[in-house]
Amino acid sequence: MIKKLILPALLLSISIGNAQGKKTKTYEVASPEGKNKIQFQLVDNAPKYSVNHGKIQVITPSDMGFMLKNNEDFSKNFDVVKVENSTFDETWQQVWGEKKKIRNHYNQMVVKLQQKNAEKRKLEIQFRAYDDGIAFRYVYPKQGTKDSIFIMDEKTTFNLKEDGKAWWIPAYKENRYEYLYKDSPVSTLDTVHTPLTVESKSGLKLSFHEANLIDYASTTLVNNTGTQLKTDLVPWADGVKVRVKDTFTSSWRTLQIGENAGDLIESYLILNLNEPNKLGNPSYVKPFKYFGIWWAMHIGKYTFWEGEKQGATTDHAKDYIDFTAKEGLHHLLIEGWNKGWTPAWYENKMHMFSFTQSADNFDLDKVVEYGKEKGVELIGYHETGSNLINYMKQIDAGFALYKKLGIHTVKIGHVGSKLNMKEWHHGQFGVNYFRYVLQKAAEYDLAVFYHEPIKDTGERRTYPNMLAREAARGQEYNAWSEGNPPNHVVILPFTRMLSGPMDYTPGVLDVEIKQGYPGKRVHGTTAQQLAMYVCFYSPIQMLADLPENYAVPAFQFLKDVPTDWTDTKVLNAEIGQYITTARKDRNSDDWYLGSMTNEKARDISVPLTFLDSKATYEAQIYADAEGTDETHNPSAVAISKKTVKASDVLKLHLGGAGGTAVRFKKL
Structure with missing residues (x-):
């Protein structure tokens, strides 16, 4: 049942001293449970925002606004005309997806600004505070502009309070998004694509991205100084970033905030910021x-x-x-x-x-x-x-x-x-x-x-005929290049896949590619390929291998595993190291589990508390055979069955670059 609630909220404002000792009014909005808070103020008539997660300051006061054609500065000389606060709460249902019902619950603050010069240009900034992150966007309302609007630069910055490890791919390169992720401190980055995932020194997991991108340039992020990330809109060939008439609405600038890596995957903030179906x-x-x-x-x-x-x-x-x-x-x-x-x-x-x-x-x-x-x-x-x-x-x-x-x-x-x-x-x-x-x-x-x-x-929320896309370095690189290293597949769920479904084209069971180019292979095990169907979300999944390579018992898992889910839970995860994901089939009572690791072998204990506590299940387990890893008998899959219930703990052994796939069939 869908519930929608729009209520007026009290406008919170406080006065604080700025660096010059002047008093300036600060407006703030907190998420429904108070986990995240956005503050807005004008400092010397220029808009600034900051973000807190609980007691941790994530973003210190950061710039907003634009540079327009002819060097017109649309980032200062503003007055606050009006501030409106509201609350929104609904539960909506996906036509297909990794979770059937999604709650969209946020508190919103809309700040209406007007410049004090002769043109008196207006700008509206919409802020939304969710318990899994924050978002804001710019709206340039119709205001009698005679000429086209040319945005030459967006001045939005994210001033991180502290440094952190970032997983990134470079922007403005020939192969678009198809690069291996590197990890390095935020303070050392150049220009990178989003989603950009960061583990801050305080331990928070952050993902910078954008949502509902319509008639606007997509954003990259550039580090110019310290731990500041600045929006760098992708330009037209002539250098103009965005050209519009009368009015524009930017995409939402998004920051998902989690206390562990799985929180980022279980966040639906990007979908919630798009228009309904x-x-x-x-x-x-x-x-x-x-x-x-x-x-x-x-x-x-x-x-x-x-x-x-x-x-x-x-x-x-x-x-x-x-x-x-x-x-x-x-x-x-x-x-x-x-x-x-x-x-x-x-x-x-x-x-x-x-x-x-x-x-x-x-x-x-x-x-x-x-x-x-x-x-x-x-x-x-x-x-x-x-x-x-x-x-x-x-x-x-x-x-x-x-x-x-x-x-x-x-x-x-x-x-x-x-x-x-x-x-x-x-x-x-x-x-x-x-x-x-x-x-x-x-x-x-x-x-x-x-x-x-x-x-x-x-x-995909607005247009459910948008099934999936590539936009990353996929399986084909294993066929004719040096291949994707083992950590690549345990980075993707926390980076590229935070934006939406990926057509990675998994399912190559002959990981040594015996019929392919000499020396080329998949840098992982067959069991890991099976696990991808659960760990990598897409409503369409290719079974990529040659037909003759599916004449093995492990193929049964690929025939069974669905591509449409009622619920998704990340059970344990560390970015670039390992991930264990459980998903419930939308069309049966069965659950499926996938677990993958990087080049390091791991023993993982998985509490089965996600299962129905009143039911018994047959766990059909497809695991790396004993002694199997990337270089030792990588195609060997050990298949076993056992009866389990929600109170049990499943112990998994993942070989190096290996994995485990499990179907929990309700008895």
Whole structure:
């Protein structure tokens, strides 16, 4: 049942002395249980905010505002015109997700400012205090502006009270978000992407990000001095950060605050800051698992392009459909089905793909029809090569073809360092493009997952046809590069995945990649690959390996594990070291557990208190076999069963770079 409550709240204000000894009025808003508090004041007529978690000051007074075109300073010379406080409390239900019902409970303070100069520009700053963090955004209301507004810089800073360890990837690099995370002190950072996760010296776990990004540039963070992080909006090619008319609303600047690492994952602040569902419960939006020929292409068995080793042929597609149907799954992805693929398809140039014409040796109509006979639906694929001029000319025809064929999901790729070889994927141009395509897809009853995308800022709440995206270094790097080190997979849940579902493409059970490029392999165990389906959240999960590599008993877990959940609990975790996550199936009484570690072997005790205290369960356990780790018999999985209940403690042994996956089947 949804409950909504909007109440007036008393405005809290106090007077304190600033550095010059003057009295200045301070306004504050605290979260519902008082865990987090935001203070706002004008210091020499410039807006400043600070943040406390309990008795710990997290953010000391920090700058706000903008620089506009012609060096116009929109960050000072303000008066406070009005301050409004309110409370909001509702529980809303996700169409699909890692948790079915989410409570959105916050206290809000809206500060209305006006400059004292002749233009008398107005600015509204909205602050929200949650028990799992804080957020604020800027609203520039309509006020008779005749010319377009050009934002040249956003002056928002986060002045951390103390230094801490940050897990980060660099911004403004050719491979977008696809880099290995490094950890180093905040005070040593350059310019980095968000989510940026920090463990402060006081032990708090912090995540800086943004939510509800619409018609605005995405933010990166730059360290210029001490432990200060400053917003650095991703620019257009001409250097302008944001160009709008009449009015603008920034994305929410978000700071999630946890006392342990799992608190960050169990926070739904990013989703809560997005607008409610605009699509209802569309029948074409469904969580699922899928097979594909993608991995065979990455390990060199097949090619994306036409030729002797062409992957996308009618015969290959039928073989994969037969396998998908035999294993009881219903979705299959075939990349390379269309014209335009060449051996240089991934290089930076304006590639010319067709989105309606089938490649030689591939008959789209026949493949779709054969799939329907077998109960297998094809997933569409559009690789744009970042040539959006070409894509926009064909998008309606491409989507209409899929609707005609009864295809309801499309993967859309954007390989290339810049869109149209000119604009960043995460500038205002890219932000608007990706949202436009999402809305366009809904017109054709299509759900979407993006590769090489803009990062997630919670759009899936508003548009549940936004299933997942890549936006990080995924499994494919194990196929043809030095690979992802063992700690990568226990960093991702606390960094990239705090923004939203990731299409990591797990499920490679032949971790030594015997059919692939010499010397390339997955730096982890098969049991760890199983655990990813619980530890890595996505409503769509690929079973990435070759069909013949699934002829092993451990494959049963991948057939059983769902992709839609009622509840999620992080049972124990340390960033970059290990994680144990439990999730309850939305469509049964079963729970699933995944536990993963970095290169260090671990023994972990897991209290099963999340289980129904009145029930008994069969624990179906898939663990690293004795003596197994990344380099010793990594494919060996020990499968066992035992009867358990909520009062029990499950003891797990994880080999180095290993894992354990468990299904708790209610008896």
